[in-house]
Amino acid sequence: MSEPNSYDVALIGAGIVGLATAYQLSRISPKLKIAILEKEEGPARHQTGHNSGVIHSGIYYKPGGSKALNCAKGYRYLLGFARQHDIPHDICGxxxxxxxxxxxxxxxxxxxxxxxxxxxxxxxxxxxxxxxxxxxxxxxxxxxxxQAGIIDYKAVAERYLHLVLEKGGKAYFSEPVLKIGRQPNGKMLVQTEKQALQARLVISCAGLYADKMAKQTTPGLGLQILPFRGEYYELKPERQHLVNNLVYPVPNPNFPFLGVHYTRMIHGGIEAGPNAVLAFAREGYSRWDVNYKELLETLSFPGFQQIARKYWRDGLGELYRSYSKAAFVRALQHLIPEVGEADLQRGGAGVRAMACAPDGTLIDDFRILEQKGAIHVCNAPSPAATASLAIGETVAQKALKQL
Incomplete structure (x- = not known):
C-alpha cells in the first residue's frame, strides 16, 4: 500500500475559525505544509455563511474572559484585514x-x-x-x-482561504473526515471518504460537529454540542426605512441568547431575528429538517435535559414564535411598534453550536482542548467570527509549540 500524503498540519473544518487558524499558521510559518479538510463543497457553508454579519464590539462579555479578550483583539485584527483586502464593511454603530x-x-x-x-x-x-x-x-x-458594525463574513473566510492556498496550502472539499488516529510512528492519520492523510498535528474546528471530532482523540470529552436554530424574517423593501443600522434589545437574563433584533446587511436589506429553537438535526436549517439519530442524541443527553427543565417556558415561547409569524412580530414590535406582519417575509436561518456539559452548564466561553498531536476548538460561539483572527492566532501559537 502506498504511503498516505504527508503534511505538517491537517486542519478539519473550513469555517471562519478554521480558515483563520490556517491563515495565521501560514502567515507566521510559511514553510508549513497545511491541508484543509472540509465535508462541504466549499468554505463557510454553515455558521459562517448563515450569520447576520455583525462586527461585535465586546460590550456583553465578562471582563477578563476569553470572549472579551479575543473579541477586543480580533476586532482590531478584523478591521485591519478588511481594510487591507478591500472587504466590504461599515462601522455603523x-x-x-x-x-x-x-x-x-x-x-x-x-x-x-x-x-x-x-x-x-x-x-x-x-x-x-x-x-x-x-x-x-x-x-x-x-x-x-x-464600535459595532457589519461585514460579509463569508467573503472574509474566502479571503483567508485564498491567502493560505497562495502560500502552498491544500484544500480538500467534499471530504468528510471519518476517523482520526495515532500511528506507531507518532504521526496522526486522518481518514476521509476519499483518502488518508498523515500529519504531525491535527487541528479540528468542526463547528456543529466539534464534539464528534474531539471525541476521536478524547473519548471522555465531557461536553456535547446542542444545535439551536435561529430564524430570520426580512423587512420588505418598502419598509426598510424603519431601521437605519443595528437595533438590539436588552438581553433576557433568564435565557442564554441576545433576543430578536434588527440588522442592516452589508449588501443591502434588513434582517429581523433570530429566535432560538432546538434544531431537530445538527444542520437543521428548516423547521422540517429531522435527523432522528442526532435528535435522539440531543434529547437523551443529561445536559440537555437539565437545560430543558430550566428554560422550558422560554423554550416553548421560542418554539411558538418559530411556527407563528404573529408571535414573532409581537416580539419585534417591542423595539419598533410600527412593524406589522405584512412588512415581513421569511428570510434565512442559521444553526448555533452550543457546547453543554453533562450537568446542564452551557459553556459560554471559547474552549480549546490541546493534547499531543491534536488541538480541538470545542466551543467557538459568537463573537467567534469577529474574533476569528485572534482565535486563529491563539491556536496557531499552540500548534507551533507542538511542531
Whole structure:
C-alpha cells in the first residue's frame, strides 16, 4: 500500500475559525505544509455563511474572559484585514434599547461591562437621542455603541482561504473526515471518504460537529454540542426605512441568547431575528429538517435535559414564535411598534453550536482542548467570527509549540 500524503498540519473544518487558524499558521510559518479538510463543497457553508454579519464590539462579555479578550483583539485584527483586502464593511454603530423600566438597571450593567472591557464612547442616551439615531424605535433609554458594525463574513473566510492556498496550502472539499488516529510512528492519520492523510498535528474546528471530532482523540470529552436554530424574517423593501443600522434589545437574563433584533446587511436589506429553537438535526436549517439519530442524541443527553427543565417556558415561547409569524412580530414590535406582519417575509436561518456539559452548564466561553498531536476548538460561539483572527492566532501559537 502506498504511503498516505504527508503534511505538517491537517486542519478539519473550513469555517471562519478554521480558515483563520490556517491563515495565521501560514502567515507566521510559511514553510508549513497545511491541508484543509472540509465535508462541504466549499468554505463557510454553515455558521459562517448563515450569520447576520455583525462586527461585535465586546460590550456583553465578562471582563477578563476569553470572549472579551479575543473579541477586543480580533476586532482590531478584523478591521485591519478588511481594510487591507478591500472587504466590504461599515462601522455603523448600534443601539441597545430598554423598552421597559425593569430593563433599565440591566442596561446600566451592560454599559459597565463595556467600559470595563476598555470600550470608548459607549454611553447611555435618552429616548430623544435614540430617536435621532433610529427614529422608529420605541425606547425609554438606550446604549449607543459606536464600535459595532457589519461585514460579509463569508467573503472574509474566502479571503483567508485564498491567502493560505497562495502560500502552498491544500484544500480538500467534499471530504468528510471519518476517523482520526495515532500511528506507531507518532504521526496522526486522518481518514476521509476519499483518502488518508498523515500529519504531525491535527487541528479540528468542526463547528456543529466539534464534539464528534474531539471525541476521536478524547473519548471522555465531557461536553456535547446542542444545535439551536435561529430564524430570520426580512423587512420588505418598502419598509426598510424603519431601521437605519443595528437595533438590539436588552438581553433576557433568564435565557442564554441576545433576543430578536434588527440588522442592516452589508449588501443591502434588513434582517429581523433570530429566535432560538432546538434544531431537530445538527444542520437543521428548516423547521422540517429531522435527523432522528442526532435528535435522539440531543434529547437523551443529561445536559440537555437539565437545560430543558430550566428554560422550558422560554423554550416553548421560542418554539411558538418559530411556527407563528404573529408571535414573532409581537416580539419585534417591542423595539419598533410600527412593524406589522405584512412588512415581513421569511428570510434565512442559521444553526448555533452550543457546547453543554453533562450537568446542564452551557459553556459560554471559547474552549480549546490541546493534547499531543491534536488541538480541538470545542466551543467557538459568537463573537467567534469577529474574533476569528485572534482565535486563529491563539491556536496557531499552540500548534507551533507542538511542531
Amino acid at each position: 448600534k443601539v441597545i434599547v430598554a423598552t421597559r423600566a425593569e430593563e433599565q438597571p440591566r442596561l446600566r450593567g451592560i454599559l459597565e461591562r463595556g467600559r470595563a472591557n476598555g470600550m470608548q464612547g459607549v454611553k447611555i442616551i435618552s429616548a430623544g437621542e435614540c430617536r435621532e439615531i433610529e427614529p422608529h424605535v420605541n425606547a425609554l433609554e438606550a446604549i449607543w455603541v459606536p
